[in-house]
Amino acid sequence: SREVMHALAFWPGAVEMVLDEYQRITDEERKLTDVIAGYLDPNDDGAAATNANKEPRFSQKKREEAEKAAKEKEREKEKEKAKQKDDDEEDDADKNTAGADADEEEEDEGGLDPVLAAERFAELKKLYEKAQRSFKRNGRDHASTAKAQEALAAHFTLFKLVPRIYDQLLVGARTHLDTVRRFERHIMALAIRRAGVPRRDFIKIFPGNETNMDWVDQTLKSKKSKDYADKLRLVKEDIQRNQRKIMTLEEVIGLPVADI
Numbered sequence: 001s002r003e004v005m006h007a008l009a010f011w012p013g014a015v016e017m018v019l020d021e022y023q024r025i026t027d028e029e030r031k032l033t034d035v036i037a038g039y040l041d042p043n044d045d046g047a048a049a050t051n052a053n054k055e056p057r058f059s060q061k062k063r064e065e066a067e068k069a070a071k072e073k074e075r076e077k078e079k080e081k082a083k084q085k086d087d088d089e090e091d092d093a094d095k096n097t098a099g100a101d102a103d104e105e106e107e108d109e110g111g112l113d114p115v116l117a118a119e120r121f122a123e124l125k126k127l128y129e130k131a132q133r134s135f136k137r138n139g140r141d142h143a144s145t146a147k148a149q150e151a152l153a154a155h156f157t158l159f160k161l162v163p164r165i166y167d168q169l170l171v172g173a174r175t176h177l178d179t180v181r182r183f184e185r186h187i188m189a190l191a192i193r194r195a196g197v198p199r200r201d202f203i204k205i206f207p208g209n210e211t212n213m214d215w216v217d218q219t220l221k222s223k224k225s226k227d228y229a230d231k232l233r234l235v236k237e238d239i240q241r242n243q244r245k246i247m248t249l250e251e252v253i254g255l256p257v258a259d260i
Helices: 002-008 014-026 047-052 060-083 085-108 114-138 143-156 163-194 199-205 215-220 223-227 229-234 236-253
Strands: 036-039 159-161
Touching (some): 159 163
């Protein structure tokens, strides 16, 4: 969906992977239909098609004049065909050959316009490189980086990826997300089941502290912790071990846990 594509644009490596796939098209290693199934144009609201299908209105006199001119033009064409029959047959043969080649190329691309594809992928690459430059220069949290990343995501949603690529991107994102959630569940089990931290309190104080190595000590200082302080100290190292795993995953993915 469009929302998923927007989210994937922020996932490290997703846009780069799609650009690499298109590079393989330009290298003639893949066809366009191996990468995209079409486009989604946010400006296409159907108005153009509606207007194109409207029948023009003519007065009776103008209609007759138009019909007469069309007939005259048709007679001129017939005369021209009679004079240059041999040349026309040769030209028709050339046109049929060219038409067959064009039809074959169109069929290979599944009806997709290679020129439009080149334009949209070129824009995607431009926006991607701009976002990368801002990230390296200003950092992820800078306003200019956020703006560049949002522009990239908006353009990325125009592409309808084929299932092979779309599913591969989703699997990568879900795998890392599941890993983070598993570490978080381990921490929750340690705090609630073994240390006796009330579930309601844990849900209130832990989110946002997934990689805060001082979280246990800060929690122990609170007045509410007197009922479970001793048990929480016993599982401190185990909790921090899982927090370090989350931190490592953040470094590998290149995203803070809140954005995973």
